Amino acid sequence: MNGEYAIDVHGLSKSFGHKRVVNGLSLRVEKGEIYGFLGPNGSGKTTSIRMLCGLLTPDEGSGTCLGFDVRSQSAEIKKQVGYMTQRFSFYEDLSIRENLDFVARLYAMPNRKQTVQAGMEDLGLADRADQLAGTLSGGWKQRLALAACMLHRPRLLLLDEPTAGVDPKARRDFWDEIHRLAGQGISVLVSTHYMDEAARCHRLAYIAYGNLLASGSPEALIAQSGLASFDVKDDDPALAERLRKLPGVQQVVAMGNLYSVSGRDGALIEQGLASLPGLRFERAETGLEQVFIQLMENVQDAPP
């Protein structure tokens, strides 16, 4: 492998018909890094991931994945990358063991039986080995998919919204597993819509309408956004509209018994909040959600 990046691509573009789905995407993912890939629905995340693992040929751009050229060496890439599709795409009429056995045969794994057994035990699937995949619940299906894409010991995992529709406990287990793998030196590119998951990534990229809008560590992104946030301890439903009208306020989010208010000009917002009589508020930390919503609204205001 040449270079120190697991993924190093520049200017990847892809159009379907007249629609430009990915526009000049450049991405660098270091070895052993968990790289979060965020963006609204239809922003080109899945298309980008498919280009990285050779399922789609980029119209423009070039680069390497594990040191192999994404255009010409997709066969090599496929051998060393584990790709987990957004939709469960294993055989529902095969059992867990049969699915894994099929995958192991495709990768021509030595000691196939042991590998499959070990793969199942790693993810706690051994008890259900002979259950048909179609009868598994969402969380177990996702474990099966992860076990399958880990089976051939890939050096890079591409995970496309792996935890969509999975309960919080299963999500946490899944992420613990991801971190364990990253600790072993495996690089991970994972797309997600969950902010708590984004916060668990080493670095993030935010993509919207095919364009990369921001990238960096979660902390850096929050800092870059320049947003100031306040928690308003009030649950009066009529308050939201009044808060929105305050000068400098860009986002108001109702959260049960409090409102989260944020905007670029912290001093101006504070002034406005203070002007409302009897309002209890305090400065709060800005979350990634506010940062991303801000990014998206900026794009909508000024489309590329």
Added chain:
Amino acid sequence: MKFPLAWNRLWAIVLKEFVQMRRDRITFAMMVGIPVMQLILFGFAINTDPKRLPTVVFDASPSAYTRSLVASLENSGYYDVLPPPETVAEAREAMAIGEVQFIVSIPPDFSRQLVRGEKPALLLEADASDPAATGNAISALANLNQSALQHDLKGPLARLGTAPPPFEIRIQRNYNPEGITQYNIVPGLMGTILTMTMIMMTGMAMTRELERGTLENLLAFPVHPLEVMIGKILPYIIVGYIQVTVILVAAYFLFDVPIAGSLPLLLACVLVFLAANLTVGMMFSTIAKSQLQAMQMTFFFFLPSMLLSGFMFPFRGMPHWAQIIGEGLPLTHFLRIVRGIMLKGNGWAETWPNVWPLLVFMGVVMLIGFKRYRKTLD
């Protein structure tokens, strides 16, 4: 009690169905295409009374009488007299391949015996492997010996023209002397069943991957398209052979159909035919977007296969254009192969002319299928 149906709800369902129908172009095309095809095939192509069947005449005593006789054969409309090959053996070979349907042999002293009123006989050998194809032509002979020579037998010979007929036509039904329909249908059924199941099974096998979303995964694995294609075809070859075994056992023990030729040759030809059909199925699966579409396309292919191949209706009864389409279908050639081997006892030499078209067909379809197979999701 209130009437449980509401028009607006019913109408909502109807509208939705129409929208979905419009979105599924292939299904819609099939709904229109299949009736049109049926109309054309049943209306124009099928003819249960085949005429102008290829006939060769070996006339060992050429005379005005035998010329009239041949002319009246042609005039009946059922016989198309072709220039004969050098020897009767060659003509029989042509019959084995299916190029000649009738061989008429006129013995050397036919004309002399005729004039003497000795009531000579001529021999008509028919390829009776398909009784439906030759039945009417043979029936048309019934009065031929009475009328054929009426104009020629004049003057002193006129008495020969009156009953009883001046000569005899001996009919020899080759390959299927008793004219048993099952002899023709049962071997043919093998081809029809294989066409239906092989194309449908493979057609659905690949679209199932697409429909269930497993294709994306399959493409992400380091597996070559050819490996996928062949890997999906092989199991169905075994299924095909199981079907062939069932049909052959039933044909032999239940319907008493003879197996005149070599069984290994037959099984080898089955392999070629299976492969040809499986490639069609694979090609369909690269076009169809759902299993339903794959099934409709199978039907679209199956219908002309059944009607134009000579399975249900005599091949020679069809107009020229339909015969050309028929020649392009694998079932047509396979029927000739199976009937040839089972009924006529054909060997490799007589079988080959129908094997290579299968191979050509397979090659072309495989090429199309392979070109269309998605290596990527582009």
